[in-house]
Amino acid sequence: MTTNGQKYNLLVVDDESYICSIVEEALATSDEYDVTVYSKPEKALEHLANNQVDLVLTDLVMGEYSGVDMMAKALEYHSDCIVILMTAYPTVNNAISVLKKGAYDYLVKPFKLETLKNTVTRGLERQKLNRENLRLKEQLALYGLSEAMGTSKTLEEMLNQAADTARSVVSVNAISILVRENFNQIPIPYLIQGNPDDSGCEDFLRGNHELCRNAINNCESQTLTDIVSGEKSCIRSLASYPLMSRGEAIGLLNVIQEDPFMAVMPGQLHLLTIVASKIASAIETNRLHEHLQSSYIKAIRALANAIEARDLYTRGHTERVTILADLLASRLNWSEEKRAELKMGCTLHDIGKIGIPDAILNKPGKLTDDERKIIRDHPMVGAKILEGIDYLSPAMPYILYHHEFYDGTGYPDGLAGEEIPLEGRLLAVVDTFDAIVSERPYRKGKPAITAIAELEKYKGRQFDPIIVDVMVAAWKEGLINQLGIYEEERKQPVEA
Numbered sequence: 030m031t032t033n034g035q036k037y038n039l040l041v042v043d044d045e046s047y048i049c050s051i052v053e054e055a056l057a058t059s060d061e062y063d064v065t066v067y068s069k070p071e072k073a074l075e076h077l078a079n080n081q082v083d084l085v086l087t088d089l090v091m092g093e094y095s096g097v098d099m100m101a102k103a104l105e106y107h108s109d110c111i112v113i114l115m116t117a118y119p120t121v122n123n124a125i126s127v128l129k130k131g132a133y134d135y136l137v138k139p140f141k142l143e144t145l146k147n148t149v150t151r152g153l154e155r156q157k158l159n160r161e162n163l164r165l166k167e168q169l170a171l172y173g174l175s176e177a178m179g180t181s182k183t184l185e186e187m188l189n190q191a192a193d194t195a196r197s198v199v200s201v202n203a204i205s206i207l208v209r210e211n212f213n214q215i216p217i218p219y220l221i222q223g224n225p226d227d228s229g230c231e232d233f234l235r236g237n238h239e240l241c242r243n244a245i246n247n248c249e250s251q252t253l254t255d256i257v258s259g260e261k262s263c264i265r266s267l268a269s270y271p272l273m274s275r276g277e278a279i280g281l282l283n284v285i286q287e288d289p290f291m292a293v294m295p296g297q298l299h300l301l302t303i304v305a306s307k308i309a310s311a312i313e314t315n316r317l318h319e320h321l322q323s324s325y326i327k328a329i330r331a332l333a334n335a336i337e338a339r340d341l342y343t344r345g346h347t348e349r350v351t352i353l354a355d356l357l358a359s360r361l362n363w364s365e366e367k368r369a370e371l372k373m374g375c376t377l378h379d380i381g382k383i384g385i386p387d388a389i390l391n392k393p394g395k396l397t398d399d400e401r402k403i404i405r406d407h408p409m410v411g412a413k414i415l416e417g418i419d420y421l422s423p424a425m426p427y428i429l430y431h432h433e434f435y436d437g438t439g440y441p442d443g444l445a446g447e448e449i450p451l452e453g454r455l456l457a458v459v460d461t462f463d464a465i466v467s468e469r470p471y472r473k474g475k476p477a478i479t480a481i482a483e484l485e486k487y488k489g490r491q492f493d494p495i496i497v498d499v500m501v502a503a504w505k506e507g508l509i510n511q512l513g514i515y516e517e518e519r520k521q522p523v524e525a
C-alpha cells in the first residue's frame with residue numbers, strides 16, 4: 030500500500046493488446062494494485078493527465094508514439110512516478126538513454142512474469158522510500174520551526190518561518206496568518222503569501238469566508254475541497270486552522286493547495302495542525318513579552334516619578350532630558366534598539382538620588398563638602414540599586430557616567446575622552462542644558478542661548494565636542510524649539 034494506505038495506481042501501455050492482457054493478469058494477483066491498461070497510447074496520455082498514477086509500464090516503440098514521450102508526460106504530471114520501459118529490440122544505447130531520462134528500469138521482451146513482478150515491487154519500494162524520506166524532511170521542517178521559534182527575535186520573523194514550514198510541508202499555493210488583537214475582534218491578516226486569481230480565495234486568505242468564521246467560532250479546523258475547471262483543471266483544497274491559546278482562538282492559519290489530482294492528505298493536515306499550534310504559542314509568547322516589557326517600563330516610570338517627587342528642583346527634568354537625548358540619538362543615527370535603551374537609561378539616570386536625604390537634596394543654599402560628596406555618590410548608588418536586574422542593564426552606562434568630564438575631572442571614575450561610554454557623554458550634554466534652562470525655586474531658568482554658550486565654552490573640557498556640535502546644530506535648526514518642552518521666551522534660537 031502507499032504511504033497514505035491506498036492501493037498503488039499502475040498504468041500499462043502497449044500497442045500489442047495481448048501484452049497488456051498478460052501484464053494486467055500478472056499484476057492483478059496483488060490486491061495492492063489498481064491496474065489500468067491501454068493499447069492506444071493517446072488514451073494512456075489522457076489517463077495520465079486526469080488520474081493519480083504511481084507506476085507506468087510502457088512499451089518503448091508504439092507506432093508513432095514513443096515510450097520515452099510517455100515517460101516524459103508521466104513524470105511531468107506525477108514527479109515521483111516510477112516508469113519501466115519494455116522493448117523487444119534492446120540495445121545498450123537505448124537502455125542507457127532511457128535510464129538517463131528518468132526511467133526506473135528496462136525490461137526486455139519476452140520477460141518472465143516473475144521478473145516483471147519483482148521489477149514492479151522494487152520500483153514501488155523505491156518510491157515508498159522516497160516518499161518516506163519526503164515525510165522525514167517535513168518532520169525536519171517542523172523541528173526546524175521549533176528551533177527557529179526559540180531563536181527568532183521578532184514575531185514577524187517567527188511567522189515568516191512558520192509560513193515557510195507550512196509551504197514545505199504541504200506545497201501550498203497560498204497561505205495567510207491572521208491574528209485577533211482582542212477577543213471577539215475579527216482577525217486581521219499579519220501575513221499573506223501567494224496570490225490566487227480567484228477573488229473567493231483572496232477573501233478566504235483575508236479571513237472573510239464562512240470557513241474561517243466556522244474555524245474561529247467552533248475552535249476547530251475546517252476544510253473544503255472543490256474541483257476548479259478551466260484550462261488546467263485541478264482539485265483545490267482550502268483549510269482554515271484556529272490558532273488556539275488557552276482555549277481561545279486568537280487567530281487563523283489559512284492554506285490553499287491546488288493539485289491536478291489530489292486533495293490535501295490527512296497526514297499533511299495533521300502536520301499543519303502542529304504548525305498552527307506553534308504559531309499560536311509564538312503569538313502568545315510575543316504578547317507575554319510585550320506585556321512584561323510594558324510592565325517594566327511602568328515600574329521604571331513609577332520609580333523615576335518617586336525620585337522627582339522628592340527633588341523640588343528637578344520636576345519634569347527626567348522627561349525633558351529623555352526627549353532631548355532621543356533627539357540627539359536620532360541625529361547620530363542610533364538604532365531603534367539603542368534608542369529604546371536610551372529612554373530607559375535617561376529615565377533612570379538619577380535613580381541613585383533616592384539615597385540622598387531630603388535636607389541635602391532640597392537644600393537651597395550652598396552645599397558643604399560632605400554634602401557634595403553624598404550628592405556625588407548618586408551614580409554609584411544608582412548602579413548598586415539596579416545591579417543584578419538584567420533587563421535594566423542597558424541603563425547602567427547612563428546612570429554611572431553622566432557626571433564624567435571629557436577631560437577626566439568628573440566622577441565617579443574620572444574617565445576621560447572616549448573612555449567614557451558614549452551613552453554617558455551624550456546624557457552629560459543634555460542633562461546640563463536642561464539644568465541651565467529649567468526653572469528653579471530660587472531662580473528663573475536661563476535662555477537656551479546661554480545654555481548653548483555654556484556647552485560651547487566647556488566643549489572638549491566637560492563635554493564631548495562632537496555631541497555638543499550635534500546639540501548646537503539641532504538648536505540652530507529650531508529642533509529643540511519644536512519639541513515643545515521649554516517655555517517660548519527661552520527656547521527660541523537667536524539669529525547669529
Ligand SMILES: [Fe+2]
Pocket residue numbers: 378379407431432
Ligand atoms: Fe545626576
